[in-house]
Amino acid sequence: MHRTLITWLQAAPLAVILLGFLVAPIIMIVIVSFWGATEFSIYPDFQLENYKFLFSSPVTYKVFFVTFKYAFITWALTLTIGFTVAYFLAFHIRSQTTQIALFLLCTIPFWTSNIIRMISWIPFLGRNGIANQTLISWGVIDAPLDWLLYSDFSVILAFVHLYTLFMVVPIFNTMMRIDKSLLEAARDAGASGFQTLCHLIIPLTKPGIMIGSIFVLTLVMGDFITVRFMSGSQKANVGRLISNDIALLQYPSAAATAVVLLCTVLIMIAIMLRFVNIRKEL
Amino acid sequence: MSKMRYSRRAVLKNGAAAVAASTLPAPMVWAQEIKDITLRQFGTGVSNLNDVANKVKEDLGFTLAMTALDSDSVTQRAATQPDSFDIADIEYWICKKVWPTGNLQAMDTSKIANYDKIVGIFKSGKLTPESEIAQGTAPHSVGFVDGPDGNSFADEETGWMTLIPTIYNADTLGIRPDLINRPINNWSELLNPEFKGKASILDISSIGIMDMAMVCESMGEIQYADKGNMTREEIDKTFAIFTEAKQNGQFRAFWKSFDESVNLMAAGEVVIQSMWSPAITAVKSRGIPCVYQPLEEGYRSWGGGIGLSKSLSGMELDAAYEYINWYLDGWVGGYLMRQGYYSAVPETSKNHMSENEWGYWFEGKQATGDITSPTGDVLAKAGETRDGGSFYDRMGSVACWNAVMDENQYMVRKWNEFIAS
Numbered sequence: 001m002h003r004t005l006i007t008w009l010q011a012a013p014l015a016v017i018l019l020g021f022l023v024a025p026i027i028m029i030v031i032v033s034f035w036g037a038t039e040f041s042i043y044p045d046f047q048l049e050n051y052k053f054l055f056s057s058p059v060t061y062k063v064f065f066v067t068f069k070y071a072f073i074t075w076a077l078t079l080t081i082g083f084t085v086a087y088f089l090a091f092h093i094r095s096q097t098t099q100i101a102l103f104l105l106c107t108i109p110f111w112t113s114n115i116i117r118m119i120s121w122i123p124f125l126g127r128n129g130i131a132n133q134t135l136i137s138w139g140v141i142d143a144p145l146d147w148l149l150y151s152d153f154s155v156i157l158a159f160v161h162l163y164t165l166f167m168v169v170p171i172f173n174t175m176m177r178i179d180k181s182l183l184e185a186a187r188d189a190g191a192s193g194f195q196t197l198c199h200l201i202i203p204l205t206k207p208g209i210m211i212g213s214i215f216v217l218t219l220v221m222g223d224f225i226t227v228r229f230m231s232g233s234q235k236a237n238v239g240r241l242i243s244n245d246i247a248l249l250q251y252p253s254a255a256a257t258a259v260v261l262l263c264t265v266l267i268m269i270a271i272m273l274r275f276v277n278i279r280k281e282l
Numbered sequence: 283m284s285k286m287r288y289s290r291r292a293v294l295k296n297g298a299a300a301v302a303a304s305t306l307p308a309p310m311v312w313a314q315e316i317k318d319i320t321l322r323q324f325g326t327g328v329s330n331l332n333d334v335a336n337k338v339k340e341d342l343g344f345t346l347a348m349t350a351l352d353s354d355s356v357t358q359r360a361a362t363q364p365d366s367f368d369i370a371d372i373e374y375w376i377c378k379k380v381w382p383t384g385n386l387q388a389m390d391t392s393k394i395a396n397y398d399k400i401v402g403i404f405k406s407g408k409l410t411p412e413s414e415i416a417q418g419t420a421p422h423s424v425g426f427v428d429g430p431d432g433n434s435f436a437d438e439e440t441g442w443m444t445l446i447p448t449i450y451n452a453d454t455l456g457i458r459p460d461l462i463n464r465p466i467n468n469w470s471e472l473l474n475p476e477f478k479g480k481a482s483i484l485d486i487s488s489i490g491i492m493d494m495a496m497v498c499e500s501m502g503e504i505q506y507a508d509k510g511n512m513t514r515e516e517i518d519k520t521f522a523i524f525t526e527a528k529q530n531g532q533f534r535a536f537w538k539s540f541d542e543s544v545n546l547m548a549a550g551e552v553v554i555q556s557m558w559s560p561a562i563t564a565v566k567s568r569g570i571p572c573v574y575q576p577l578e579e580g581y582r583s584w585g586g587g588i589g590l591s592k593s594l595s596g597m598e599l600d601a602a603y604e605y606i607n608w609y610l611d612g613w614v615g616g617y618l619m620r621q622g623y624y625s626a627v628p629e630t631s632k633n634h635m636s637e638n639e640w641g642y643w644f645e646g647k648q649a650t651g652d653i654t655s656p657t658g659d660v661l662a663k664a665g666e667t668r669d670g671g672s673f674y675d676r677m678g679s680v681a682c683w684n685a686v687m688d689e690n691q692y693m694v695r696k697w698n699e700f701i702a703s
Contacts, residue, residue, distance in 0.1 A: 041361065041362070041383065057695075057699075059695075059698060059699045059702050062702055062703075063702050066702070122545070123549065126549050126550075126551055127549070127550060127551050128549060128550050129549075146479055146534075149551075150534060150535045150551075228538070231535075232482075232533075232534060232535020232536060232537075232546075233485040233535060233536035233537065233538060233701065234528070234533065234535060234536060234701070235701075235702075236698070236701045236702035240701070241698060241702075244694075244697075244698055244701075247354035247355070247358075248354065248487070248694050249357065249358050249361065249362070250691075250694075
């Protein structure tokens with residue numbers, strides 16, 4: 001009896017924090033999503049109007065599709081780049097000092113605000129920006145490329161730039177735990193480099209890949225500011241839909257969209273977790 | 283308790299101003315206690331200027347705490363957090379939205395010294411007796427209520443004002459004359475395929491829709507009964523035209539904040555776009571030619587004013603009236619007019635501007651010397667004139683006022699659709 005009380009007390013601080021700052025806000029959002037709104041106020045109610053509108057509007061499907069598109073492309077690119085970087089750091093750099101130094105080098109850009117890192121692309125990619133001027137002076141192109149900025153390209157470029165580190169860190173972490181003697185054993189057993197990669201390294205780094213993927217997917221799915229700035233407000237994802245609603249005082253409809261987005265992301269993560277047991281890693 | 287009468291003008295050494303001041307009623311507020319008063323004002327960045335707060339402290343003695351927000355947040359705050367402010371610096375169309383919440387109190391015009399001198403636009407709706415009232419949420423139509431507790435707007439001057447007008451202007455398209463190289467005279471040019479990939483419009487639905495309407499009407503595609511209060515059918519047609527243009531790649535980007543519009547123009551990403559007057563100034567001050575192009579169809583105009591929170595009473599309320607009277611007394615007016623805006627009582631602003639400045643900004647005359655901004659940047663040199671001309675030329679050709687329509691929610695949904703298309 002005494003011991004159970006102590007364990008309960010030990011778990012209490014975290015439980016209280018999670019209840020107050022995670023569970024309660026989510027419950028509030030769910031409740032508000034059934035409320036009604038006039039142009040300048042919201043009133044408690046139980047109506048399905050917000051969801052009805054959301055699911056009947058073709059804009060919703062279009063915008064969710066765009067959100068998935070951004071998430072998928074960003075995921076594929078950050079995974080490729082992140083895996084390569086982590087592989088290089090973990091297996092090609094022998095000295096631990098160099099390893100740590102290079103790893104810190106990767107994080108340096110993250111010491112600045114991510115909005116600044118994103119916006120600094122704008123003058124670079126612009127019609128008269130450095131990228132276009134350089135390409136023209138090299139004679140590669142005759143006229144400036146307009147699709148470099150305010151396009152899907154620039155949105156995804158910014159996402160990849162912002163979030164690749166979230167892939168590098170967990171993958172690097174799991175790779176460092178792989179017992180090096182396993183690699184030697186594989187070599188001794190006659191496996192080629194590619195076979196070692198496919199049969200040894202990738203399976204063993206799966207938990208890291210999965211953690212990184214969860215980071216990237218949730219960050220991209222929930223983003224609105226990158227899409228707004230890098231597309232010049234010309235593209236919309238779910239986050240922008242929510243932020244527009246909030247700006248126009250339509251909290252209930254914003255809450256309904258948020259609930260649908262939350263469920264979508266949770267379902268995606270649940271599916272991903274079916275494939276890999278990340279607890280094994282933690 | 284000291285019973286010294288506080289004269290707001292005592293601190294001003296300017297003799298002429300002191301003579302003018304003696305004709306104004308000086309409300310009785312205790313000199314000592316007023317120092318402890320803090321009025322919290324919030325509004326759009328346009329007029330929430332620290333220089334104004336400093337000058338208030340200097341002239342009136344109390345503290346004005348300013349918060350600058352974008353127009354959506356301003357609406358939101360005025361509607362939902364009545365206790366978070368004492369003075370709301372909002373636009374007239376926001377007033378139409380916020381007044382019904384009962385968060386603001388009407389002002390007694392008999393306490394406003396310069397009330398009689400306020401420009402006609404804000405009282406009868408007419409700039410000159412011959413003027414026609416423009417479409418949209420014209421300031422006078424939401425400027426008065428029946429009494430101190432009036433909930434609905436009155437049609438004529440009642441002595442109870444919702445907002446005291448402070449600042450207004452006429453907006454049009456901004457262009458890069460060096461990249462266009464030909465005269466631009468109509469709103470329809472925004473969708474001219476010649477500027478494919480080089481046009482922009484602002485992504486603030488309530489204002490953007492008005493610019494769109496100006497364009498569609500200019501193209502001859504749609505005749506609106508009232509651009510400020512469209513029917514669903516008119517909204518659909520307008521968006522159809524713009525969605526098609528968007529899909530054809532007419533727009534380079536949309537902008538939401540002032541600095542974005544400046545960067546788009548200055549970087550040459552865009553050569554024609556909806557723009558605000560100080561943005562033009564900002565582009566010019568980088569040495570890049572930019573014109574606030576007057577167009578045949580007229581201007582889309584907007585106006586702002588200050589409203590008092592319902593919870594304001596007693597000495598704070600007196601201080602707020604004091605502040606309003608000071609606001610209309612000319613110093614702020616002069617300050618704002620030097621940025622290209624207009625003051626509600628232009629004649630008092632004249633005392634705070636040089637003859638050259640008054641001629642350039644208000645009368646549309648050629649500058650006789652350098653015209654500088656309040657921060658000291660040179661905006662125009664001798665011989666140049668203001669785009670669009672004099673006050674009466676510009677404010678006299680307003681085609682519509684920023685507005686909030688009955689079908690606002692429908693419009694906003696269509697706007698989201700347009701952005702996502």
